[in-house]
Amino acid sequence: MCGLCTKAQHTQRALHVLVSKSVSAKFQLQGSHVEIPWRWSDVWIWISGECYISGFGNECASEDPRCPGALPEGQNNPQVCPYNLYAEQLSGSAFTCPRSTNKRSWLYRILPSVSHKPFESIDQGHVTHNWDEVDPDPNQLRWKPFEIPKASQKKVDFVSGLHTLCGAGDIRSNNGLAIHMSLCNTSMKDRCFYNSDGDFLIVPQKGKLLIYTEFGKMLVQPNEICVIQRGMRFSIDVFEETRGYILEVYGVHFELPDLGPIGANGLANPRDFLIPVAWYEDRQVPGGYTVINKYQGKLFASKQDVSPFNVVAWHGNYTPYKYNLENFMVINAVAFDHADPSIFTVLTAKSLRPGVAIADFVIFPPRWGVADKTFRPPYYHSLPWI
Numbered sequence: 001m002c003g004l005c006t007k008a009q010h011t012q013r014a015l016h017v018l019v020s021k022s023v024s025a026k027f028q029l030q031g032s033h034v035e036i037p038w039r040w041s042d043v044w045i046w047i048s049g050e051c052y053i054s055g056f057g058n059e060c061a062s063e064d065p066r067c068p069g070a071l072p073e074g075q076n077n078p079q080v081c082p083y084n085l086y087a088e089q090l091s092g093s094a095f096t097c098p099r100s101t102n103k104r105s106w107l108y109r110i111l112p113s114v115s116h117k118p119f120e121s122i123d124q125g126h127v128t129h130n131w132d133e134v135d136p137d138p139n140q141l142r143w144k145p146f147e148i149p150k151a152s153q154k155k156v157d158f159v160s161g162l163h164t165l166c167g168a169g170d171i172r173s174n175n176g177l178a179i180h181m182s183l184c185n186t187s188m189k190d191r192c193f194y195n196s197d198g199d200f201l202i203v204p205q206k207g208k209l210l211i212y213t214e215f216g217k218m219l220v221q222p223n224e225i226c227v228i229q230r231g232m233r234f235s236i237d238v239f240e241e242t243r244g245y246i247l248e249v250y251g252v253h254f255e256l257p258d259l260g261p262i263g264a265n266g267l268a269n270p271r272d273f274l275i276p277v278a279w280y281e282d283r284q285v286p287g288g289y290t291v292i293n294k295y296q297g298k299l300f301a302s303k304q305d306v307s308p309f310n311v312v313a314w315h316g317n318y319t320p321y322k323y324n325l326e327n328f329m330v331i332n333a334v335a336f337d338h339a340d341p342s343i344f345t346v347l348t349a350k351s352l353r354p355g356v357a358i359a360d361f362v363i364f365p366p367r368w369g370v371a372d373k374t375f376r377p378p379y380y381h382s383l384p385w386i
Contacts, residue, residue, distance in 0.1 A: 105316025129297025
């Protein structure tokens with residue numbers, strides 16, 4: 001079940017073969033057919049043009065099918081990499097972290113990521129990190145949706161459309177969080193962004209996002225989330241006016257919450273988290289490709305001659321990923337009273353205090369409320385100790 005990849009097929013950026021019609025009919029998905037990209041070491045399922053590896057925090061390996069054998073066998077840093085690629089390690093933790101928390105990936109790329117001109121400070125826009133400049137307010141606050149600028153009046157991409165709403169802690173000490181709003185009406189043309197301060201959890205509220213990363217591509221739409229971890233370059237294409245929320249955490253990474261008495265299964269299951277597969281572009285940019293970096297809360301920009309998405313193969317456990325919130329398995333009270341809202345935690349960023357998070361990402365999905373003799377809305381709650 002293998003064949004040559006034509007030039008037309010290459011435009012889909014995958015070597016694939018069609019499953020027989022009888023099998024394809026069995027897996028019909030909104031009128032699209034199922035295709036299986038063929039690779040000697042493993043098989044991925046390609047549904048509606050998207051291709052992913054599943055599993056939260058898994059040790060994964062991927063190579064672009066256009067360059068079979070690009071992933072070195074048996075070692076990370078051979079004297080000469082296949083296709084004369086450069087080996088580069090991206091670390092998400094210290095080298096000496098315990099194995100259970102050690103995060104890193106090896107990238108095999110056409111040019112190393114240091115091949116750029118010096119960074120220079122740029123306009124900070126609406127991004128801030130100095131919480132001491134903001135007067136504290138103990139009142140309950142909420143914000144209305146930000147108005148998305150019209151593209152005919154002003155073109156705004158993902159980076160120029162970032163607005164910091166609130167935060168706590170200190171970027172320099174790698175402890176704390178920030179919440180941003182993202183507004184954009186145009187794609188990032190020959191521009192990419194990476195965050196040296198922390199991880200971005202992106203929640204689209206309006207419009208789809210096609211996210212190019214060094215690890216591959218992800219299509220993220222409302223009712224899905226994605227996490228772009230610290231140090232990972234990405235660029236976002238949009239198809240319409242888009243708006244969304246971003247939770248940024250410093251110094252730690254998002255984890256699945258402990259389940260305790262719930263048991264081995266429930267809430268967000270690891271298998272439902274999707275990791276992009278390797279995809280690269282070998283593209284020269286005559287006017288220079290702009291790389292924007294957020295470092296200690298400030299924005300800096302640099303130029304390079306080629307696209308940064310030149311990773312032909314990679315392996316490791318430090319990757320971007322996405323998750324469909326419809327897959328969340330809800331736990332709820334079935335007798336009386338309300339269970340605590342922590343049962344709706346999708347991802348958590350733990351602090352040094354056991355059981356206390358820097359931030360939790362929590363959803364309240366559709367569910368049955370069947371508690372007897374119980375006031376329907378959740379109970380009042382205050383947290384004076386935080």
